[in-house]
Structures are given as C-alpha cells and as structure tokens.
Amino acid sequence: MPAGFVNYTLKLALETSNKPCDNTTMKSITKELWVNTKKMREFINITGEVEALLRESGIQEGLCLVNAMHITASVFINDDESGLHHDFDVWLEKLAPHEPVSSYRHNTGEINADAHLKRQIMGREVVVAVTGGKLHFGPWEQIFYGEFDGNRRKRLLVKIIGE
Amino acid sequence: MPAGFVNYTLKLALETSNKPCDNTTMKSITKELWVNTKKMREFINITGEVEALLRESGIQEGLCLVNAMHITASVFINDDESGLHHDFDVWLEKLAPHEPVSSYRHNTGEINADAHLKRQIMGREVVVAVTGGKLHFGPWEQIFYGEFDGNRRKRLLVKIIGE
Amino acid sequence: MPAGFVNYTLKLALETSNKPCDNTTMKSITKELWVNTKKMREFINITGEVEALLRESGIQEGLCLVNAMHITASVFINDDESGLHHDFDVWLEKLAPHEPVSSYRHNTGEINADAHLKRQIMGREVVVAVTGGKLHFGPWEQIFYGEFDGNRRKRLLVKIIGE
Numbered sequence: 486m487p488a489g490f491v492n493y494t495l496k497l498a499l500e501t502s503n504k505p506c507d508n509t510t511m512k513s514i515t516k517e518l519w520v521n522t523k524k525m526r527e528f529i530n531i532t533g534e535v536e537a538l539l540r541e542s543g544i545q546e547g548l549c550l551v552n553a554m555h556i557t558a559s560v561f562i563n564d565d566e567s568g569l570h571h572d573f574d575v576w577l578e579k580l581a582p583h584e585p586v587s588s589y590r591h592n593t594g595e596i597n598a599d600a601h602l603k604r605q606i607m608g609r610e611v612v613v614a615v616t617g618g619k620l621h622f623g624p625w626e627q628i629f630y631g632e633f634d635g636n637r638r639k640r641l642l643v644k645i646i647g648e
Numbered sequence: 649m650p651a652g653f654v655n656y657t658l659k660l661a662l663e664t665s666n667k668p669c670d671n672t673t674m675k676s677i678t679k680e681l682w683v684n685t686k687k688m689r690e691f692i693n694i695t696g697e698v699e700a701l702l703r704e705s706g707i708q709e710g711l712c713l714v715n716a717m718h719i720t721a722s723v724f725i726n727d728d729e730s731g732l733h734h735d736f737d738v739w740l741e742k743l744a745p746h747e748p749v750s751s752y753r754h755n756t757g758e759i760n761a762d763a764h765l766k767r768q769i770m771g772r773e774v775v776v777a778v779t780g781g782k783l784h785f786g787p788w789e790q791i792f793y794g795e796f797d798g799n800r801r802k803r804l805l806v807k808i809i810g811e
Numbered sequence: 812m813p814a815g816f817v818n819y820t821l822k823l824a825l826e827t828s829n830k831p832c833d834n835t836t837m838k839s840i841t842k843e844l845w846v847n848t849k850k851m852r853e854f855i856n857i858t859g860e861v862e863a864l865l866r867e868s869g870i871q872e873g874l875c876l877v878n879a880m881h882i883t884a885s886v887f888i889n890d891d892e893s894g895l896h897h898d899f900d901v902w903l904e905k906l907a908p909h910e911p912v913s914s915y916r917h918n919t920g921e922i923n924a925d926a927h928l929k930r931q932i933m934g935r936e937v938v939v940a941v942t943g944g945k946l947h948f949g950p951w952e953q954i955f956y957g958e959f960d961g962n963r964r965k966r967l968l969v970k971i972i973g974e
C-alpha cells in the first residue's frame with residue numbers, strides 16, 4: 486500500500502467533516518455576578534461586566550441573557566443618567582409604595598411586598614443580541630441591575646449562547 | 649485490496665467527523681401546555697411542567713423560553729406565596745381596573761381591556777438559563793402562568809434550545 | 812491503485828461527516844429595521860417584517876429576538892385593535908404623565924422622562940419561538956413597535972438563531 490494514498494483519503498475526510506462543523510460550534514458561557522447593594526433601592530450599571538464575559542466567551546453571533554436571581558430585583562436596559570434614575574425611584578414608589586407595610590398580605594415577617602411589585606414593572610431579565618462579538622446595542626442602551634430590597638449581597642446571572 | 653485498509657480509512661473518517669459535531673448538536677424541544685383556568689384572575693405555578701420537559705429534552709446548556717399564547721395572560725417569575733399573589737391581584741386591579749368597562753374603547757363586545765393592560769405589567773414571557781441540565785434559578789424563583797381573563801382552557805408555550 | 816476504491820472511501824467520509832452536521836447547523840440572521848414615526852406616541856405592527864426575515868433565514872427551529880434600539884420605545888406583543896391601542900395610550904399617560912415636564916429631574920434639555928417610564932411598562936423586547944419555520948404564535952399575537960418619543964426615524968433589531 487502506498488503511503489501517499491492514505492494521506493490523500495484522510496485529507497478528504499478531514500475537509501468534509503470540518504467544513505460544516507466549523508460554522509456550527511454552539512458555545513455557551515455562564516457566570517453568576519455578585520453585587521454589594523448598599524441601599525434598599527439602587528440601580529447599578531453592569532454593562533462592563535457583561536461585555537467582559539462576552540469577550541471571554543469568544544462568541545460572535547448569539548443571544549445574551551442577563552437576569553436577576555432574586556425576586557425583589559430587576560435587570561433592565563435604559564439610560565445611564567442620574568436624574569432619570571431618581572425619576573424611576575420616585576415613580577416606582579408612587580405605583581407600588583413601601584408604606585404602609587400593613588397594606589400587603591405578603592408582609593408577615595418580611596416587609597418587602599412592594600419590592601416584588603416594583604420588580605414586575607422593571608422586569609426580571611433582558612435578552613441582548615450578540616453580533617460580530619459585541620452586544621448589539623442602540624446608542625444609549627446600558628444594562629442595569631435594579632435593587633428594591635437591598636443592603637446585602639445579591640446575585641445576577643449572565644448566560645450567552647451562540648457560535 | 650486488503651480489507652484491513654478499508655477499515656482503517658473508514659475509522660479515521662468517523663473519528664474526524666464525529667469529534668467536533670458531538671460538541672455541537674443543537675437540540676430543541678417545543679411543547680404547548682394547556683391550563684384549565686377556573687377564575688377570571690389566577691396565578692398557576694408551572695415550574696414542574698417546565699422542568700419535566702427540560703429533563704425529557706436532555707438539553708444541558710441553553711435557553712428556555714416560556715410564554716403565554718394569549719394576549720390577556722402572562723408568564724412571569726416570582727415567589728410562590730399566597731399573600732403575595734393576593735397583593736399582585738389587588739395591585740393590578742388598582743393600576744388597571746376592570747370597572748367601569750365602558751371606560752375602555754376595546755370593550756365593544758368583549759369586556760377584557762383591563763386584562764390586556766394587566767398582562768403588559770406582568771409580562772408575556774420569561775427566558776430562563778439552562779445550566780447542567782437544570783433551570784438555573786435563584787433560591788425563590790418559580791414560573792407562573794398569570795391569567796386575567798379566564799374561566800376557560802388556555803395555552804402556553806415552552807421552547808428550549810441548546811445542546 | 813483502482814479508481815473505484817478511492818471513490819468508495821470518499822463516499823463513506825462524506826456520509827459520516829455530513830450526517831450529524833446537517834442536524835446541527837446553527838444559523839443566525841440579524842437585521843436592523845427603520846421606522847418613520849410620525850407622532851410622539853404610536854404603535855406600529857411589525858409582524859410582517861419579522862416573518863419576512865424569518866423566511867429569508869431558512870431557520871426552522873430556534874428563537875427570535877425583537878427589540879427596540881431606543882430607550883424611549885418598546886417592542887411588545889398584543890392585539891392589533893385600534894380601540895385597545897387608544898386604551899394603552901390613555902393608560903400609559905395616566906401611569907406616567909408627560910406633564911408637568913418639570914416634575915422629572917431627567918428633563919433638563921430633553922422633556923422625554925415620561926417616555927423612559929412608559930417603555931418600562933410595555934417592555935424593551937420580545938422573544939418568540941420559531942417552530943417549523945414560523946413564528947409560533949397563539950391566535951391573536953402580533954408584534955408592535957411602541958413609540959413614546961417619536962416624530963423621527965427610529966431603529967429596532969431582529970435577531971434569529973436556530974437551525
């Protein structure tokens with residue numbers, strides 16, 4: 486048997502098998518991020534952490550999920566402007582006031598019913614497109630962790646899938 | 649031609665072709681779930697059904713979408729606590745009251761405009777990370793179907809993609 | 812070396828390499844859509860554009876993300892009924908009124924704080940299941956771009972991943 490022949494068929498096999506698969510490697514990366522919340526209600530810009538994880542993953546095309554792991558907190562996308570964050574805080578307190586705590590049936594032992602309500606308005610999660618290895622954002626989009634029952638360490642989750 | 653040679657090249661072909669693909673099998677599973685709603689407004693814990701479908705799929709890493717298929721209903725994640733569910737109900741009725749039905753232009757024939765509004769606050773869908781074959785949840789996260797125009801059979805959708 | 816032997820091993824290589832990969836091709840398609848908003852507040856049905864992009868992609872099973880690229884706008888799923896859209900508009904103006912503009916700290920230079928709030932209630936994005944090459948919808952689900960600070964060209968993003 487000529488050695489050249491073996492090499493030839495092997496080369497063909499590699500080419501045909503690798504061609505479609507190189508385009509199709511589904512990758513995923515998962516990370517829990519911890520935040521130290523210092524106030525009862527607080528908005529923390531986490532865009533940089535999410536972008537760093539995306540770079541680490543090497544994923545070029547896909548979807549990026551970011552969600553609060555607590556049910557009295559939110560992850561949302563809006564403007565990084567302190568005046569607006571003040572407006573959010575005042576507005577949420579008007580729509581779902583903390584006081585009187587006795588007005589909520591959930592408040593037996595805990596007094597955070599309003600935080601569960603505020604989180605529903607602001608949302609639990611965002612899903613962001615990943616295009617060309619970057620978060621595919623409009624001009625002012627930034628990702629925030631919104632805390633409504635803080636003063637302690639809290640967790641959020643980032644999961645990116647794609648290729 | 650020696651038979652041994654054929655086997656040898658074939659083995660190479662199989663190894664090279666299967667290696668990258670085993671890591672990349674994108675799977676998906678889709679299921680419509682029916683719920684019998686017995687009240688106009690109701691919250692039903694569907695976490696167990698979603699977990700069962702995930703186990704059936706065998707998907708280890710990916711994303712799980714759960715959404716209402718009706719526009720007067722929600723799927724959301726929050727606490728499984730009856731006091732809180734009562735608070736949600738009272739609060740949603742305050743923000744988007746059912747009565748007076750004549751105050752809504754949508755209510756010609758139907759009288760469910762408030763249900764369309766309530767659903768926007770609570771959200772249509774959730775996307776949950778799948779990690780190590782499980783829903784990647786924080787300590788208290790549970791998935792609920794929220795009905796605002798019930799007393800009948802309704803559908804929701806679970807779709808999981810991953811590998 | 813007999814030519815027939817070469818063809819035989821090559822055929823085996825192609826079959827074994829293509830079989831698993833045909834099932835696993837992860838595809839994605841990305842498109843920014845522009846809309847000309849003619850009013851400050853407006854709801855525009857974009858379902859047809861999303862369906863056209865899905866057909867173009869050839870994706871059969873996957874997830875479709877549609878999101879506003881502006882932080883004073885929403886993408887949401889609800890009914891295509893003009894009475895309901897009027898009700899949404901009146902309701903959002905009640906929950907997050909435009910006037911008095913001086914009541915918001917964000918309104919220094921801009922006067923669109925209310926639009927940032929309204930968008931949080933209606934949501935930034937939707938994720939829709941793709942099944943059998945179609946948007947997997949319930950009977951009345953339609954996708955809308957909701958504008959709260961319009962009178963200009965705005966962008967939204969559609970990203971579909973799957974196989």
